[in-house]
Amino acid sequence: MNAARKGWLSSVALELWLPVLLVVIWWVASSQSTSVYFPPLSSILASFAQDWLEPAALVKNLFPSIQILSIGYSLALVSGIVVGTVLGLVAPLERATRPLLETLRAIPGVALLPIFIVLFGIDVEMKVLLIAFGSFWPVLLNTIDGVRGIEPLLLDGARVFRYGRIRRLTAIVLPGASPQIFAGARTALAISLIIMVVAETVGGSGGIGYFLLAAQRNFAINAMWGAILALGIFGYLLNIIFRIVERRVLRWHRLQQARLESHS
Amino acid sequence: MTIATDDITLAARGLGHAYNGREVLSDIDFEVGRGEFVCIVGPSGVGKTTLLRCLAGLQRSTAGSVSLRGQEMTEPLPGVALVFQDYSRSLMPWASVARNVELPLRANGARRGEARAAALRALTLVGLDEIAAQMYPWQLSGGMQQRVAIARALAYQPTLLLMDEPFASVDAYTRADLEDLMLRLQRDLHLTVILVTHDIDEAVYLSDRVIALNGRPARVAEIVDVPLGADRDQVATKSTAEFAELRARVHGLIRGSREATS
Numbered sequence: 001m002n003a004a005r006k007g008w009l010s011s012v013a014l015e016l017w018l019p020v021l022l023v024v025i026w027w028v029a030s031s032q033s034t035s036v037y038f039p040p041l042s043s044i045l046a047s048f049a050q051d052w053l054e055p056a057a058l059v060k061n062l063f064p065s066i067q068i069l070s071i072g073y074s075l076a077l078v079s080g081i082v083v084g085t086v087l088g089l090v091a092p093l094e095r096a097t098r099p100l101l102e103t104l105r106a107i108p109g110v111a112l113l114p115i116f117i118v119l120f121g122i123d124v125e126m127k128v129l130l131i132a133f134g135s136f137w138p139v140l141l142n143t144i145d146g147v148r149g150i151e152p153l154l155l156d157g158a159r160v161f162r163y164g165r166i167r168r169l170t171a172i173v174l175p176g177a178s179p180q181i182f183a184g185a186r187t188a189l190a191i192s193l194i195i196m197v198v199a200e201t202v203g204g205s206g207g208i209g210y211f212l213l214a215a216q217r218n219f220a221i222n223a224m225w226g227a228i229l230a231l232g233i234f235g236y237l238l239n240i241i242f243r244i245v246e247r248r249v250l251r252w253h254r255l256q257q258a259r260l261e262s263h264s
Numbered sequence: 265m266t267i268a269t270d271d272i273t274l275a276a277r278g279l280g281h282a283y284n285g286r287e288v289l290s291d292i293d294f295e296v297g298r299g300e301f302v303c304i305v306g307p308s309g310v311g312k313t314t315l316l317r318c319l320a321g322l323q324r325s326t327a328g329s330v331s332l333r334g335q336e337m338t339e340p341l342p343g344v345a346l347v348f349q350d351y352s353r354s355l356m357p358w359a360s361v362a363r364n365v366e367l368p369l370r371a372n373g374a375r376r377g378e379a380r381a382a383a384l385r386a387l388t389l390v391g392l393d394e395i396a397a398q399m400y401p402w403q404l405s406g407g408m409q410q411r412v413a414i415a416r417a418l419a420y421q422p423t424l425l426l427m428d429e430p431f432a433s434v435d436a437y438t439r440a441d442l443e444d445l446m447l448r449l450q451r452d453l454h455l456t457v458i459l460v461t462h463d464i465d466e467a468v469y470l471s472d473r474v475i476a477l478n479g480r481p482a483r484v485a486e487i488v489d490v491p492l493g494a495d496r497d498q499v500a501t502k503s504t505a506e507f508a509e510l511r512a513r514v515h516g517l518i519r520g521s522r523e524a525t526s
Contacts, residue, residue, distance in 0.1 A: 153353045159339075160320055160346045161368035161420065171367055175358045252358040256402055 039222050048226035065196060065207035068124060072131025073192045077185060080136050084143025085173065094144060105141065109134020109191060110198045122203030134195045135188035142184025146177025179253050182246050189242055193235050208234065267297035273333060273424055273456045274319065280327030281314050287481035288314055294475055294487060296458055301450050303467035304460045306477030307518060312460045316428045319458060320346050332424060343423030347430045351409040355401040361387070362397040365416045386419035390445060407438035418449065427459040431466065440498050443470060451494055468510045469496060476517040485517040
């Protein structure tokens with residue numbers, strides 16, 4: 001076994017020991033439970049397997065969630081990066097809109113659910129827009145900071161060497177702001193997951209949130225716990241995908257930071 | 265010394281600059297001919313960087329004008345390359361060395377393949393190989409990084425190469441190496457170079473002419489011809505009587521001004 005593989009295994013072990021331990025404790029502690037609200041883990045897992053591991057059930061329960069999350073989150077990313085880049089480059093515009101942006105950002109996305117229902121109904125469009133709106137802010141504000149923080153010498157160089165507008169944007173501004181854009185995108189992902197669940201409790205478009213609320217209303221307590229488990233695993237997998245993309249795109253940044261730390 | 269009109273690469277005429285009404289440069293007048301190596305020398309804080317930014321077209325002077333081959337420089341014109349003092353900030357940390365060097369070419373319409381080939385040739389000229397070309401700039405030593413910045417300027421095939429204190433952030437040995445590299449490149453490629461420095465030895469060692477700045481606001485104290493020939497050596501040249509005399513003269517020009525103003 002080579003060193004890299006060994007390192008990977010030990011990092012997986014480091015990540016998994018606590019969840020595994022907690023599941024074991026849960027399993028043992030709940031095995032004799034007769035409480036309606038805290039059923040034995042074994043029966044929760046049986047219900048989980050039925051609702052979330054069967055391909056047909058998985059598609060039915062999870063696909064609507066993935067759909068609204070991916071569209072809403074993508075909208076937030078694209079609009080946040082575009083608007084953030086413009087505001088980051090045009091300082092007077094940024095100063096003029098900052099107070100408004102800070103106010104809007106402070107409103108939790110889920111608090112706007114009633115307004116969004118009035119404006120956009122209770123279907124997929126409303127849910128997508130609510131996710132997009134709520135997770136737009138961290139992307140926007142981090143992009144602004146990232147763009148404003150670009151090394152001025154790089155911009156001077158771009159002027160002397162006569163880069164066109166597009167080249168300056170793609171070769172200097174966006175890569176330079178990318179570490180902060182990713183920080184914003186990470187926060188936005190967590191927010192969009194929360195809004196997704198809340199938005200799905202409205203209307204009948206399905207998804208994890210809908211399933212969760214329906215299970216609770218029908219006193220299907222095992223199914224309810226199973227849905228919570230599924231939600232946790234879903235969020236965790238999203239985070240892993242995010243980390244893989246970030247590691248690839250920000251490889252230079254990670255290596256450079258590691259080098260700076262080892263030298264100081 | 266007069267330069268034939270056709271050979272004038274850069275001319276500063278009555279150049280002056282003020283920040284919020286406070287004048288830092290005043291009535292700067294000089295010409296740089298094609299193929300010349302000219303150093304602008306002056307004490308720290310005299311406004312050398314402001315002057316260089318005006319020469320590069322990065323900043324508009326508040327008085328007078330700068331022209332490149334007869335064309336007034338109100339914005340960066342084609343054919344001007346710039347090497348900054350701080351290599352750790354002027355190179356893109358997210359791009360490989362090769363990409364850093366080829367980007368100005370790509371931005372000016374070169375195809376991917378030819379830009380890469382030109383970048384590798386320029387890197388070879390400054391003594392960097394293909395392994396270094398694949399690395400990130402910050403994985404190299406300071407001197408190597410400044411070589412990358414020089415290669416980026418060379419690949420651009422500049423009409424005028426401007427250098428702002430390019431060797432001020434490296435150690436003394438690296439500095440001597442880079443000075444000799446610049447002398448060799450300037451001679452072999454017939455470059456026209458304007459280098460700004462606060463180091464009198466460096467200015468005299470590298471230049472065909474030294475433009476000495478002094479005073480507040482800074483003016484041209486004198487333009488000193490440096491007839492030391494094309495073949496220069498860190499030890500031999502610097503130990504000649506001629507070098508010592510030139511050095512003393514430039515020193516006097518800069519120091520004399522301080523006594524006059526304080």
